Amino acid sequence: MNSLQNYLNKKESIKPIEFNRIYLAKEELEAVLNCLLEDNITSETITEKFERIFCETLNFKKAVAVNSKTSAYHLSFLSLDLKPENTVWLINLSSVHALDAARYLNAKIGLIEVDKNSFFPNPSLLEEIINKEMKENDIFVADYIYGAYYKFPFDLLKSKNIKIIEDITGILGYQIANNEEIEELKIGKNSIIQICGLYEDDIITTGKGAIILTESNKIYKEIQEICYGKYRNFNKIAYDYLLEDFQSAMGIHQLNKLGSILTRRKKIGQKYLEGLRNSHNETYFTNPMLDNYHKFPVLFNKPSEEVQRYFKSLKIEVQNIPMPLHKYLNYNNRDFPNSERLYNKSFCIPIYPMLTAGNVERIINAIRGII
Numbered sequence: 001m002n003s004l005q006n007y008l009n010k011k012e013s014i015k016p017i018e019f020n021r022i023y024l025a026k027e028e029l030e031a032v033l034n035c036l037l038e039d040n041i042t043s044e045t046i047t048e049k050f051e052r053i054f055c056e057t058l059n060f061k062k063a064v065a066v067n068s069k070t071s072a073y074h075l076s077f078l079s080l081d082l083k084p085e086n087t088v089w090l091i092n093l094s095s096v097h098a099l100d101a102a103r104y105l106n107a108k109i110g111l112i113e114v115d116k117n118s119f120f121p122n123p124s125l126l127e128e129i130i131n132k133e134m135k136e137n138d139i140f141v142a143d144y145i146y147g148a149y150y151k152f153p154f155d156l157l158k159s160k161n162i163k164i165i166e167d168i169t170g171i172l173g174y175q176i177a178n179n180e181e182i183e184e185l186k187i188g189k190n191s192i193i194q195i196c197g198l199y200e201d202d203i204i205t206t207g208k209g210a211i212i213l214t215e216s217n218k219i220y221k222e223i224q225e226i227c228y229g230k231y232r233n234f235n236k237i238a239y240d241y242l243l244e245d246f247q248s249a250m251g252i253h254q255l256n257k258l259g260s261i262l263t264r265r266k267k268i269g270q271k272y273l274e275g276l277r278n279s280h281n282e283t284y285f286t287n288p289m290l291d292n293y294h295k296f297p298v299l300f301n302k303p304s305e306e307v308q309r310y311f312k313s314l315k316i317e318v319q320n321i322p323m324p325l326h327k328y329l330n331y332n333n334r335d336f337p338n339s340e341r342l343y344n345k346s347f348c349i350p351i352y353p354m355l356t357a358g359n360v361e362r363i364i365n366a367i368r369g370i371i
Contacts, residue, residue: 017362019317020201021354044229050248050255051211057255058173060194060213062220064227065206065248069169069197071241072210073101076193079222080139080163082107087138089129092324092339093119094143095167095197097210099325110138111326114338119284119297120150127153136161142191144171147203147265147294149287154190164191168213170294172196172203173262192216201352203261203294204254206247262292264353268360269293272349275364297321297346300370307347307370314366318347 051063066072073095082088088102089110102109112129115122121129130153134140140162142152147170157164168188188194194213198206214220225233228240254261270288282299285291300307304320311318324339326332333340349363 014315014362016315017317017350017355017359019319019348019350020352022200022205044242044245046245046252047243047248050243050251053252053255054211055213057258060188061215062213062217064212064220064223065198065209065243065251066212066227066241067209067243068241069095069097069195069199069210070100071239072195072197072212073098073165074104075223075227075239075241076165076195076212077101077105077107077139078226079219080165080192081137082139083137084108087135089134089138089140089162090325091121091141091143091145092326092336093145093322093342094141094325095169096322096325096328097197098141098143098165098167099328107139109325109329110134111329111331111336113336114342116338117282117284118338119145119148119342123151123153127156130156130160130162134160134162137163139163139165141165141167143167144169144187144292144294146170146285146297147292148285149187149290152190164193166191166194167196168194169197169202169210171292173258173292174290188213193219198251201295203265203292204251204258206243206251206254209243209247209251261353265293265351266291268351268355269296271360272296272298272351272364272367275367279368279370281367281370293351295321295348296351297342297348298367299342299346301345302370304344304347310370311347311366314362316350316363316366318349321346321348 047065051065055061055063066075082105084106087108087110089112090098092111092113099109112121112126114120140157142164144150144167149171154164166188171187174187192214196211198204198209198211200207212223224231226236226238228238228242232238269291273285273288276283280301283297321343324336324343326336326339
Protein backbone atom coordinates (compact mmCIF):
# COMPACT_ATOMS: atom_id res chain seq x y z
CA MET A 1 0.00 0.00 0.00
CA ASN A 2 2.85 2.38 0.85
CA SER A 3 4.54 1.67 -2.49
CA LEU A 4 1.28 2.47 -4.33
CA GLN A 5 0.93 5.73 -2.40
CA ASN A 6 4.55 6.64 -3.18
CA TYR A 7 3.92 6.00 -6.89
CA LEU A 8 0.80 8.19 -6.86
CA ASN A 9 2.62 10.97 -5.00
CA LYS A 10 5.52 10.81 -7.47
CA LYS A 11 3.14 10.95 -10.45
CA GLU A 12 1.37 13.96 -8.91
CA SER A 13 4.68 15.78 -8.44
CA ILE A 14 5.78 15.43 -12.10
CA LYS A 15 5.89 18.85 -13.69
CA PRO A 16 3.91 19.42 -16.89
CA ILE A 17 5.82 19.75 -20.15
CA GLU A 18 4.50 22.71 -22.10
CA PHE A 19 4.14 22.47 -25.87
CA ASN A 20 6.29 25.54 -26.40
CA ARG A 21 8.42 27.94 -24.35
CA ILE A 22 10.13 30.95 -25.88
CA TYR A 23 13.89 30.83 -25.42
CA LEU A 24 14.34 34.28 -23.87
CA ALA A 25 17.34 35.32 -21.84
CA LYS A 26 18.08 38.36 -19.70
CA GLU A 27 19.64 40.12 -22.70
CA GLU A 28 16.38 40.10 -24.71
CA LEU A 29 14.39 41.46 -21.79
CA GLU A 30 16.91 44.23 -21.17
CA ALA A 31 16.99 45.14 -24.87
CA VAL A 32 13.20 45.47 -24.99
CA LEU A 33 13.15 47.49 -21.76
CA ASN A 34 15.87 49.85 -23.02
CA CYS A 35 13.91 50.35 -26.21
CA LEU A 36 10.81 51.35 -24.28
CA LEU A 37 12.68 53.59 -21.85
CA GLU A 38 14.42 55.42 -24.69
CA ASP A 39 11.15 55.88 -26.61
CA ASN A 40 12.48 53.75 -29.46
CA ILE A 41 9.14 52.17 -30.31
CA THR A 42 8.49 53.48 -33.82
CA SER A 43 11.77 55.19 -34.71
CA GLU A 44 12.67 52.35 -37.15
CA THR A 45 16.35 52.62 -36.16
CA ILE A 46 16.39 49.32 -34.23
CA THR A 47 14.38 47.59 -36.95
CA GLU A 48 16.88 48.73 -39.59
CA LYS A 49 19.68 47.38 -37.41
CA PHE A 50 17.84 44.05 -37.08
CA GLU A 51 17.42 43.85 -40.86
CA ARG A 52 21.12 44.56 -41.39
CA ILE A 53 22.29 42.01 -38.80
CA PHE A 54 19.89 39.40 -40.19
CA CYS A 55 21.46 39.79 -43.63
CA GLU A 56 25.01 39.75 -42.26
CA THR A 57 24.39 36.69 -40.10
CA LEU A 58 22.65 34.62 -42.76
CA ASN A 59 24.29 35.92 -45.94
CA PHE A 60 21.34 37.72 -47.51
CA LYS A 61 21.45 41.02 -49.40
CA LYS A 62 18.28 42.99 -48.56
CA ALA A 63 15.71 42.59 -45.78
CA VAL A 64 12.42 44.17 -44.75
CA ALA A 65 11.00 43.25 -41.34
CA VAL A 66 7.20 43.35 -41.00
CA ASN A 67 4.56 42.68 -38.36
CA SER A 68 3.24 39.31 -39.58
CA LYS A 69 3.87 36.53 -42.04
CA THR A 70 0.64 37.37 -43.84
CA SER A 71 1.95 40.93 -44.30
CA ALA A 72 5.20 39.53 -45.69
CA TYR A 73 3.37 37.44 -48.27
CA HIS A 74 0.99 40.29 -49.17
CA LEU A 75 3.85 42.72 -49.83
CA SER A 76 5.79 40.07 -51.72
CA PHE A 77 2.84 39.24 -53.98
CA LEU A 78 2.29 42.94 -54.67
CA SER A 79 5.95 43.44 -55.52
CA LEU A 80 5.71 40.51 -57.97
CA ASP A 81 2.66 42.14 -59.61
CA LEU A 82 0.30 39.27 -58.79
CA LYS A 83 -2.94 39.61 -60.78
CA PRO A 84 -6.32 37.83 -60.45
CA GLU A 85 -5.55 35.83 -63.60
CA ASN A 86 -2.36 34.46 -62.02
CA THR A 87 -2.25 31.36 -59.82
CA VAL A 88 -0.42 31.02 -56.54
CA TRP A 89 0.68 27.39 -56.19
CA LEU A 90 0.89 26.04 -52.65
CA ILE A 91 1.64 22.66 -51.11
CA ASN A 92 -1.46 21.65 -49.18
CA LEU A 93 0.43 21.59 -45.85
CA SER A 94 1.97 25.04 -46.43
CA SER A 95 1.46 28.16 -44.37
CA VAL A 96 -2.07 29.59 -44.26
CA HIS A 97 -0.46 33.05 -44.33
CA ALA A 98 0.42 32.58 -48.00
CA LEU A 99 -3.12 31.44 -48.79
CA ASP A 100 -4.71 34.43 -47.05
CA ALA A 101 -2.39 36.92 -48.74
CA ALA A 102 -3.18 35.42 -52.17
CA ARG A 103 -6.89 35.71 -51.45
CA TYR A 104 -6.45 39.39 -50.51
CA LEU A 105 -5.51 39.91 -54.17
CA ASN A 106 -8.21 37.61 -55.59
CA ALA A 107 -5.56 35.39 -57.18
CA LYS A 108 -6.32 31.85 -58.23
CA ILE A 109 -5.14 29.14 -55.83
CA GLY A 110 -3.50 25.91 -56.93
CA LEU A 111 -3.17 23.31 -54.18
CA ILE A 112 -0.73 20.44 -54.56
CA GLU A 113 -1.41 17.30 -52.52
CA VAL A 114 1.42 15.69 -50.56
CA ASP A 115 2.60 12.18 -51.30
CA LYS A 116 1.74 9.22 -49.09
CA ASN A 117 4.12 9.06 -46.12
CA SER A 118 5.59 12.50 -46.88
CA PHE A 119 5.22 16.16 -45.99
CA PHE A 120 5.79 17.02 -49.67
CA PRO A 121 4.39 16.21 -53.13
CA ASN A 122 5.54 13.23 -55.14
CA PRO A 123 8.39 14.63 -57.29
CA SER A 124 6.92 13.18 -60.52
CA LEU A 125 3.49 14.65 -59.77
CA LEU A 126 5.01 18.06 -59.03
CA GLU A 127 6.95 18.03 -62.31
CA GLU A 128 3.79 17.05 -64.18
CA ILE A 129 1.85 19.95 -62.64
CA ILE A 130 4.65 22.38 -63.50
CA ASN A 131 4.75 21.20 -67.12
CA LYS A 132 1.00 20.93 -67.73
CA GLU A 133 -0.77 23.36 -65.41
CA MET A 134 1.52 26.19 -64.32
CA LYS A 135 1.62 29.27 -66.53
CA GLU A 136 4.12 32.05 -67.01
CA ASN A 137 4.04 34.60 -64.15
CA ASP A 138 2.31 32.20 -61.77
CA ILE A 139 3.89 32.08 -58.31
CA PHE A 140 5.13 28.92 -56.62
CA VAL A 141 5.76 28.91 -52.86
CA ALA A 142 8.55 26.49 -51.94
CA ASP A 143 7.85 25.87 -48.27
CA TYR A 144 10.21 23.71 -46.19
CA ILE A 145 7.31 22.33 -44.18
CA TYR A 146 7.96 21.57 -40.49
CA GLY A 147 11.65 22.30 -41.09
CA ALA A 148 12.06 19.25 -43.35
CA TYR A 149 14.34 19.51 -46.38
CA TYR A 150 12.92 18.84 -49.85
CA LYS A 151 14.60 19.06 -53.23
CA PHE A 152 12.35 21.39 -55.21
CA PRO A 153 12.67 21.39 -59.05
CA PHE A 154 13.86 24.99 -59.18
CA ASP A 155 15.48 24.72 -62.62
CA LEU A 156 12.25 23.45 -64.16
CA LEU A 157 10.21 26.21 -62.48
CA LYS A 158 12.60 28.87 -63.77
CA SER A 159 12.52 27.44 -67.29
CA LYS A 160 8.71 27.95 -67.27
CA ASN A 161 9.09 31.56 -65.99
CA ILE A 162 7.36 30.72 -62.72
CA LYS A 163 8.11 33.23 -59.97
CA ILE A 164 9.46 31.46 -56.87
CA ILE A 165 9.12 32.42 -53.21
CA GLU A 166 10.95 30.26 -50.68
CA ASP A 167 9.50 30.03 -47.20
CA ILE A 168 12.60 29.39 -45.09
CA THR A 169 10.85 29.70 -41.70
CA GLY A 170 11.43 26.06 -40.82
CA ILE A 171 14.89 25.70 -42.36
CA LEU A 172 16.34 28.99 -41.08
CA GLY A 173 19.99 28.86 -40.17
CA TYR A 174 21.34 26.35 -42.67
CA GLN A 175 23.91 29.01 -43.65
CA ILE A 176 25.69 28.86 -40.30
CA ALA A 177 25.78 25.06 -40.15
CA ASN A 178 29.31 25.03 -41.60
CA ASN A 179 28.45 22.02 -43.71
CA GLU A 180 29.60 21.93 -47.34
CA GLU A 181 26.73 19.68 -48.39
CA ILE A 182 24.16 22.13 -47.00
CA GLU A 183 25.92 25.13 -48.55
CA GLU A 184 25.86 23.49 -51.98
CA LEU A 185 22.07 23.19 -51.76
CA LYS A 186 21.83 27.01 -51.70
CA ILE A 187 18.59 26.94 -49.72
CA GLY A 188 17.01 30.37 -49.99
CA LYS A 189 19.09 31.27 -53.06
CA ASN A 190 16.88 29.67 -55.70
CA SER A 191 14.07 32.22 -55.48
CA ILE A 192 13.40 35.88 -56.11
CA ILE A 193 12.01 36.37 -52.58
CA GLN A 194 12.49 34.48 -49.31
CA ILE A 195 10.18 34.77 -46.30
CA CYS A 196 10.95 33.84 -42.70
CA GLY A 197 8.34 33.81 -39.92
CA LEU A 198 9.26 35.16 -36.48
CA TYR A 199 6.37 33.88 -34.36
CA GLU A 200 6.64 32.48 -30.85
CA ASP A 201 6.98 28.89 -32.07
CA ASP A 202 9.40 29.69 -34.91
CA ILE A 203 13.18 29.12 -34.83
CA ILE A 204 13.76 32.67 -33.60
CA THR A 205 11.04 35.07 -32.52
CA THR A 206 10.11 38.71 -32.21
CA GLY A 207 6.83 37.66 -30.58
CA LYS A 208 5.06 37.99 -33.91
CA GLY A 209 6.37 39.09 -37.28
CA ALA A 210 8.31 38.06 -40.35
CA ILE A 211 11.17 39.17 -42.54
CA ILE A 212 11.22 39.48 -46.34
CA LEU A 213 14.56 38.81 -48.05
CA THR A 214 15.61 39.46 -51.63
CA GLU A 215 18.64 39.96 -53.87
CA SER A 216 16.62 42.31 -56.11
CA ASN A 217 17.06 46.04 -55.54
CA LYS A 218 13.88 46.65 -57.54
CA ILE A 219 11.73 44.40 -55.37
CA TYR A 220 13.35 45.73 -52.21
CA LYS A 221 12.53 49.31 -53.21
CA GLU A 222 8.99 48.42 -54.25
CA ILE A 223 8.28 46.74 -50.89
CA GLN A 224 9.68 49.70 -48.96
CA GLU A 225 7.55 52.13 -50.97
CA ILE A 226 4.26 50.33 -50.23
CA CYS A 227 4.93 49.83 -46.53
CA TYR A 228 4.49 52.51 -43.85
CA GLY A 229 7.73 54.14 -42.77
CA LYS A 230 10.24 56.71 -43.89
CA TYR A 231 10.70 55.11 -47.32
CA ARG A 232 7.00 55.16 -48.19
CA ASN A 233 6.04 56.58 -51.58
CA PHE A 234 3.11 58.89 -50.81
CA ASN A 235 1.83 58.53 -54.37
CA LYS A 236 1.12 54.83 -53.79
CA ILE A 237 -1.25 52.92 -51.53
CA ALA A 238 0.76 51.72 -48.53
CA TYR A 239 0.16 49.24 -45.73
CA ASP A 240 0.70 49.61 -41.97
CA TYR A 241 2.92 46.56 -41.66
CA LEU A 242 5.91 47.88 -39.69
CA LEU A 243 7.64 45.72 -37.11
CA GLU A 244 8.08 47.69 -33.90
CA ASP A 245 11.58 48.56 -32.70
CA PHE A 246 11.20 46.75 -29.37
CA GLN A 247 10.35 43.56 -31.27
CA SER A 248 13.43 44.05 -33.43
CA ALA A 249 15.54 44.51 -30.30
CA MET A 250 14.43 41.05 -29.19
CA GLY A 251 15.16 39.67 -32.67
CA ILE A 252 18.75 40.93 -32.63
CA HIS A 253 19.52 38.98 -29.46
CA GLN A 254 17.70 35.91 -30.80
CA LEU A 255 20.03 36.01 -33.81
CA ASN A 256 23.04 36.06 -31.50
CA LYS A 257 22.15 32.62 -30.17
CA LEU A 258 20.79 31.10 -33.38
CA GLY A 259 23.65 28.59 -33.53
CA SER A 260 22.90 27.18 -30.07
CA ILE A 261 19.14 27.13 -30.81
CA LEU A 262 19.68 25.09 -33.97
CA THR A 263 22.15 22.71 -32.33
CA ARG A 264 19.71 21.96 -29.52
CA ARG A 265 16.72 21.53 -31.84
CA LYS A 266 18.63 19.13 -34.07
CA LYS A 267 19.83 17.12 -31.09
CA ILE A 268 16.29 16.77 -29.74
CA GLY A 269 14.88 15.96 -33.20
CA GLN A 270 17.45 13.23 -33.75
CA LYS A 271 16.70 11.79 -30.28
CA TYR A 272 13.02 11.61 -31.22
CA LEU A 273 13.90 9.83 -34.46
CA GLU A 274 15.88 7.23 -32.49
CA GLY A 275 12.95 6.77 -30.10
CA LEU A 276 10.45 6.32 -32.91
CA ARG A 277 12.45 3.44 -34.37
CA ASN A 278 11.37 1.31 -31.43
CA SER A 279 7.72 2.34 -31.41
CA HIS A 280 4.50 1.67 -33.34
CA ASN A 281 4.37 5.30 -34.45
CA GLU A 282 6.11 7.25 -37.22
CA THR A 283 7.17 10.59 -38.64
CA TYR A 284 8.20 11.63 -42.16
CA PHE A 285 11.57 13.30 -41.58
CA THR A 286 14.14 11.65 -43.87
CA ASN A 287 17.26 13.89 -43.78
CA PRO A 288 18.69 13.99 -40.23
CA MET A 289 21.64 16.15 -41.34
CA LEU A 290 19.47 18.67 -43.20
CA ASP A 291 16.16 18.76 -41.33
CA ASN A 292 15.68 21.57 -38.78
CA TYR A 293 12.70 20.12 -36.87
CA HIS A 294 10.73 23.38 -36.77
CA LYS A 295 7.75 21.25 -35.71
CA PHE A 296 7.80 17.51 -35.00
CA PRO A 297 4.61 15.72 -36.13
CA VAL A 298 4.19 12.10 -35.08
CA LEU A 299 1.54 9.83 -36.59
CA PHE A 300 -0.24 7.62 -34.08
CA ASN A 301 -2.24 4.49 -34.91
CA LYS A 302 -4.91 5.39 -32.37
CA PRO A 303 -7.99 7.65 -32.40
CA SER A 304 -6.95 11.28 -31.83
CA GLU A 305 -9.16 11.68 -28.74
CA GLU A 306 -7.44 8.69 -27.13
CA VAL A 307 -3.99 10.11 -27.94
CA GLN A 308 -4.91 13.49 -26.46
CA ARG A 309 -6.19 11.90 -23.24
CA TYR A 310 -3.08 9.76 -23.00
CA PHE A 311 -0.63 12.69 -23.24
CA LYS A 312 -2.80 14.82 -20.95
CA SER A 313 -2.66 12.09 -18.31
CA LEU A 314 1.14 12.22 -18.57
CA LYS A 315 1.16 16.03 -18.33
CA ILE A 316 2.70 16.42 -21.78
CA GLU A 317 1.13 19.08 -23.98
CA VAL A 318 0.79 18.19 -27.68
CA GLN A 319 -0.93 20.00 -30.53
CA ASN A 320 -2.59 19.15 -33.82
CA ILE A 321 -0.64 19.96 -36.94
CA PRO A 322 -1.78 23.18 -38.65
CA MET A 323 -4.93 22.66 -40.69
CA PRO A 324 -4.31 21.72 -44.34
CA LEU A 325 -5.19 24.46 -46.81
CA HIS A 326 -7.95 22.56 -48.62
CA LYS A 327 -10.09 22.82 -45.50
CA TYR A 328 -9.96 26.64 -45.59
CA LEU A 329 -11.22 26.50 -49.18
CA ASN A 330 -13.93 23.89 -48.45
CA TYR A 331 -12.48 21.52 -51.03
CA ASN A 332 -13.51 17.88 -50.92
CA ASN A 333 -11.47 15.97 -48.33
CA ARG A 334 -11.37 12.93 -50.61
CA ASP A 335 -9.24 14.88 -53.09
CA PHE A 336 -6.53 15.25 -50.42
CA PRO A 337 -6.39 11.82 -48.70
CA ASN A 338 -2.75 11.99 -47.60
CA SER A 339 -3.13 15.43 -46.00
CA GLU A 340 -6.34 14.25 -44.33
CA ARG A 341 -4.62 11.20 -42.86
CA LEU A 342 -1.75 13.31 -41.56
CA TYR A 343 -4.16 15.86 -40.07
CA ASN A 344 -6.35 13.25 -38.39
CA LYS A 345 -3.61 10.91 -37.18
CA SER A 346 -0.75 13.14 -36.08
CA PHE A 347 0.18 15.47 -33.25
CA CYS A 348 3.15 17.77 -32.88
CA ILE A 349 5.22 16.97 -29.81
CA PRO A 350 7.25 19.62 -27.95
CA ILE A 351 10.57 20.56 -29.55
CA TYR A 352 12.28 23.69 -28.24
CA PRO A 353 15.71 24.45 -26.75
CA MET A 354 14.50 24.73 -23.14
CA LEU A 355 13.45 21.08 -22.97
CA THR A 356 15.72 19.22 -20.57
CA ALA A 357 17.22 15.81 -21.27
CA GLY A 358 14.71 14.42 -18.75
CA ASN A 359 11.82 16.08 -20.61
CA VAL A 360 12.96 14.55 -23.88
CA GLU A 361 13.21 11.08 -22.31
CA ARG A 362 9.72 11.45 -20.83
CA ILE A 363 8.31 12.35 -24.24
CA ILE A 364 10.12 9.45 -25.96
CA ASN A 365 8.90 6.98 -23.33
CA ALA A 366 5.37 8.33 -23.76
CA ILE A 367 5.52 7.79 -27.52
CA ARG A 368 6.83 4.25 -27.04
CA GLY A 369 4.05 3.60 -24.53
CA ILE A 370 1.25 4.01 -27.08
CA ILE A 371 0.66 0.54 -28.50
